[in-house]
Amino acid sequence: MSWGRRLRILYQAIFLLLFLWLLDRLAHGDLHDLPYAAFHHADPLSMIALSFAAGVIPGAMIWGLVLIGLTLIFGRFFCGWICPLGTLQQLSSWMLSPRSRRESLTVNRYRRWYATKYGILVFLLVLALAGSLQAGLLDPLSVLARGIGAAVWPVLPGGRSLPGGWLAAGLLFGILLASRWIPRLFCRAFCPLGALLGFFARFSLFRIHREAAACTDCQLCTVACQGADEPLGEHRVGECVVCLNCTVSCPEHAITYGLLPPAPPAPDRPDLSRRWLLGSAIAALVVGPVVEATGGGRSAARPDLIRPPGALPEPEFLERCVKCSLCQQACPTGAIQPAIFQAGVEGFWTPVIVPRRGWCEYTCTRCGEVCPTQAITRLTPARKTGTDGQPPVSIGTAFIDRGRCLPWGMDTPCIVCEEMCPTDPKAIWLEPVTVRRSNATPVRLQRPHVDPSRCIGCAICENRCPVGSAAAIRISSTGETRDPLNNMLLPRPTQGERPQ
Amino acid sequence: MNDPYRHPIDRREALLRISAALAAGGAVTAGGIFFHDRRIVSPSARPVPDWRTDEAHLPPGVIARGSDPAANVRRALDALGGVDRFVARGHTVLIKPNVGWDRLPEQAADTNPQVVAELVRLSLAAGARRVIVADISCNDPARSFEHSGIGPAARAAGAIVLVGPKIRLVRTRTGGPAAGLEVMEALLDADRVINVPVVKQHSLSLATLGMKNWFGVLGRGRARLHQNINHSIAELAATFRPTLTVIDATRILTANGPQGGSLADVREVHALAAGIDPVACDAWGATLLGLEPRRVGYIAAAEGRGLGRADPRLLEDLGTA
Numbered sequence: 001m002s003w004g005r006r007l008r009i010l011y012q013a014i015f016l017l018l019f020l021w022l023l024d025r026l027a028h029g030d031l032h033d034l035p036y037a038a039f040h041h042a043d044p045l046s047m048i049a050l051s052f053a054a055g056v057i058p059g060a061m062i063w064g065l066v067l068i069g070l071t072l073i074f075g076r077f078f079c080g081w082i083c084p085l086g087t088l089q090q091l092s093s094w095m096l097s098p099r100s101r102r103e104s105l106t107v108n109r110y111r112r113w114y115a116t117k118y119g120i121l122v123f124l125l126v127l128a129l130a131g132s133l134q135a136g137l138l139d140p141l142s143v144l145a146r147g148i149g150a151a152v153w154p155v156l157p158g159g160r161s162l163p164g165g166w167l168a169a170g171l172l173f174g175i176l177l178a179s180r181w182i183p184r185l186f187c188r189a190f191c192p193l194g195a196l197l198g199f200f201a202r203f204s205l206f207r208i209h210r211e212a213a214a215c216t217d218c219q220l221c222t223v224a225c226q227g228a229d230e231p232l233g234e235h236r237v238g239e240c241v242v243c244l245n246c247t248v249s250c251p252e253h254a255i256t257y258g259l260l261p262p263a264p265p266a267p268d269r270p271d272l273s274r275r276w277l278l279g280s281a282i283a284a285l286v287v288g289p290v291v292e293a294t295g296g297g298r299s300a301a302r303p304d305l306i307r308p309p310g311a312l313p314e315p316e317f318l319e320r321c322v323k324c325s326l327c328q329q330a331c332p333t334g335a336i337q338p339a340i341f342q343a344g345v346e347g348f349w350t351p352v353i354v355p356r357r358g359w360c361e362y363t364c365t366r367c368g369e370v371c372p373t374q375a376i377t378r379l380t381p382a383r384k385t386g387t388d389g390q391p392p393v394s395i396g397t398a399f400i401d402r403g404r405c406l407p408w409g410m411d412t413p414c415i416v417c418e419e420m421c422p423t424d425p426k427a428i429w430l431e432p433v434t435v436r437r438s439n440a441t442p443v444r445l446q447r448p449h450v451d452p453s454r455c456i457g458c459a460i461c462e463n464r465c466p467v468g469s470a471a472a473i474r475i476s477s478t479g480e481t482r483d484p485l486n487n488m489l490l491p492r493p494t495q496g497e498r499p500q
Numbered sequence: 501m502n503d504p505y506r507h508p509i510d511r512r513e514a515l516l517r518i519s520a521a522l523a524a525g526g527a528v529t530a531g532g533i534f535f536h537d538r539r540i541v542s543p544s545a546r547p548v549p550d551w552r553t554d555e556a557h558l559p560p561g562v563i564a565r566g567s568d569p570a571a572n573v574r575r576a577l578d579a580l581g582g583v584d585r586f587v588a589r590g591h592t593v594l595i596k597p598n599v600g601w602d603r604l605p606e607q608a609a610d611t612n613p614q615v616v617a618e619l620v621r622l623s624l625a626a627g628a629r630r631v632i633v634a635d636i637s638c639n640d641p642a643r644s645f646e647h648s649g650i651g652p653a654a655r656a657a658g659a660i661v662l663v664g665p666k667i668r669l670v671r672t673r674t675g676g677p678a679a680g681l682e683v684m685e686a687l688l689d690a691d692r693v694i695n696v697p698v699v700k701q702h703s704l705s706l707a708t709l710g711m712k713n714w715f716g717v718l719g720r721g722r723a724r725l726h727q728n729i730n731h732s733i734a735e736l737a738a739t740f741r742p743t744l745t746v747i748d749a750t751r752i753l754t755a756n757g758p759q760g761g762s763l764a765d766v767r768e769v770h771a772l773a774a775g776i777d778p779v780a781c782d783a784w785g786a787t788l789l790g791l792e793p794r795r796v797g798y799i800a801a802a803e804g805r806g807l808g809r810a811d812p813r814l815l816e817d818l819g820t821a
Contacts, residue, residue, distance in 0.1 A: 056536075062532055072524055072525045261509075490724050
């Protein structure tokens with residue numbers, strides 16, 4: 001009777017392919033409005049951590065409730081049936097390691113240190129309460145999305161390189177490789193989402209049940225077990241990923257998965273001491289404020305911290321960004337890069353715009369459209385460019401380095417920045433001058449100037465500036481719409497005010 | 501499906517387990533709905549209250565002269581109908597002197613401490629629950645409050661002195677040039693506000709007086725207001741409407757303002773003006789610096805906006821005590 005397992009494998013295949021397909025469409029410029037963030041919207045770890053950090057569950061993140069509700073009914077089926085990272089681990093375990101039954105029996109036993117994941121969960125949630133949202137670093141959906149964005153797309157033909165991507169690729173490969181020795185090691189021991197669902201699974205109505213009278217203690221169930229939840233002994237509901245391998249492997253048909261099985265639920269406390277959990281909580285309370293105060297992320301605006309258009313003010317942004325990398329993969333020019341140092345310790349892997357790698361396309365609003373948590377708010381092209389009558393959304397201001405600029409410093413004609421400038425009227429304007437070169441020949445130049453009240457910091461000028469290495473026109477975050485204080489200029493008088 | 505090994509469980513047990521799951525689900529759902537989209541994305545901003553009292557029958561202001569600054573304050577307020585007209589029992593009063601600089605009272609870069617202390621005493625005597633003295637200094641705030649004498653004098657008179665990190669800043673719904681700037685929260689919490697500037701020369705706006713003194717309630721970013729200073733000061737004056745303006749001219753700084761330093765730039769006037777018309781009060785202060793009031797850009801702009809009348813003759817001169 002293996003219909004349950006076959007169905008599970010079908011589900012796993014469908015959800016893995018769906019995840020990869022959505023990511024592929026996102027990263028390769030499909031202009032259709034697909035539900036790119038669907039998996040992340042249903043992620044209860046992000047939902048709960050976000051509500052702890054920001055005091056809010058934005059928009060579609062409320063779908064996480066559905067997954068919690070289903071977990072209360074079916075147990076950790078998400079891990080065994082849906083989670084694409086779980087599926088990939090199962091796949092790599094199956095491909096990399098032909099284990100004997102004896103070996104399988106050993107590696108599929110529960111170990112006390114598998115409770116580490118509960119410590120990680122408590123650490124991340126208390127850290128979120130203390131104001132620093134880091135749950136995304138170990139969230140399996142973000143781990144996989146980041147890993148694919150870093151390890152797969154860049155190496156495909158035509159892919160764009162991603163400096164720093166090796167960190168995300170390394171984490172993904174490490175997780176997959178670990179399954180060579182212990183199947184689903186990440187799920188069993190480290191996954192904070194698995195720990196969260198495991199907590200809710202303790203209430204689940206559908207469970208694995210072993211009829212002791214029929215059991216011959218052959219241990220074939222343990223040999224096949226994915227979650228190391230020991231269906232043979234006191235079944236650990238919080239560890240079980242509902243792979244149903246045990247029901248299939250039992251020669252006596254003594255193991256079933258069904259509604260409200262008869263035996264009273266075994267005392268299914270996760271095997272961990274209170275001291276451990278308390279330690280994790282205290283560690284988070286110590287680490288959180290130190291990282292906030294010394295990590296260098298929130299303090300006065302950093303010149304190279306250019307956030308995507310529509311991003312919230314920095315403290316609110318850090319309370320919401322789950323580092324899923326969707327905006328980075330959605331950016332058509334490759335301007336959005338993961339922050340390695342630019343955003344401080346807390347902002348590691350949050351999105352920043354790196355002008356020499358790409359620019360913010362004038363009417364493009366994709367990053368905000370895919371952001372699952374609205375850390376980057378949704379803009380319309382009219383709102384972004386200011387054609388709706390409000391001031392345009394600015395992410396910074398361009399500054400000309402006159403020593404490096406060809407017309408300013410080298411008496412050489414060039415107008416590339418002005419030509420590229422997308423605003424109307426252009427933020428970069430040209431001043432015609434005639435100067436004499438060293439050999440006394442006169443040369444007519446057009447020297448660029450920036451009108452900071454028009455500049456939106458889109459960075460196409462810096463991206464296209466012909467001066468190599470450091471460009472002769474560079475973007476700095478001052479003037480960004482999201483932080484009125486990071487603005488050197490007085491706001492322009494609106495109608496009804498009379499400037500003196 | 502007929503499974504020989506499945507035994508039914510009793511109803512009580514089934515109900516217990518289902519209700520545990522329902523309770524868990526209900527708790528999480530309630531939490532989820534509670535948190536869902538509760539906060540508006542943009543940071544909350546507070547409105548700025550209007551601290552004026554309706555005292556239309558009073559003169560717009562009075563001038564008191566004499567060598568004792570505290571006596572000048574008492575005489576001026578008595579002539580305006582007494583402090584009880586402005587401060588009632590239980591009020592929180594915020595007094596905003598100019599404590600911009602780490603200077604001594606003799607250098608006239610900050611408001612005279614005796615003037616501030618007397619205002620504190622009068623407010624408390626009128627029944628104020630709390631009197632707060634606060635300013636966001638340009639120099640180190642602790643040194644500025646200490647050396648100007650305002651910190652010790654105000655504390656001795658019974659005020660709560662807010663200095664440096666004790667000042668909490670909040671966003672306000674101000675428009676115009678100050679849009680997006682933060683304002684000291686204690687100001688927005690106050691029931692009554694008394695603006696107590698000192699008369700000083702200023703290179704860009706010509707004179708630092710009462711309306712210019714609002715710079716001191718603003719946080720980071722106020723420096724950019726200098727790009728359009730007359731418009732900005734008029735805008736601040738339209739945003740912050742004090743109960744009372746007291747222009748301290750015990751000593752005035754006639755050059756090298758607004759921080760001065762040399763006693764040669766200080767002139768002893770031994771006078772002060774108090775009034776409910778901030779523009780008229782500033783106009784009087786401007787004349788002390790030898791300026792025609794309407795030639796001072798922000799005074800003309802404030803008058804043009806209907807915030808008061810730029811005529812020093814509207815103030816009644818009480819003469820020397």
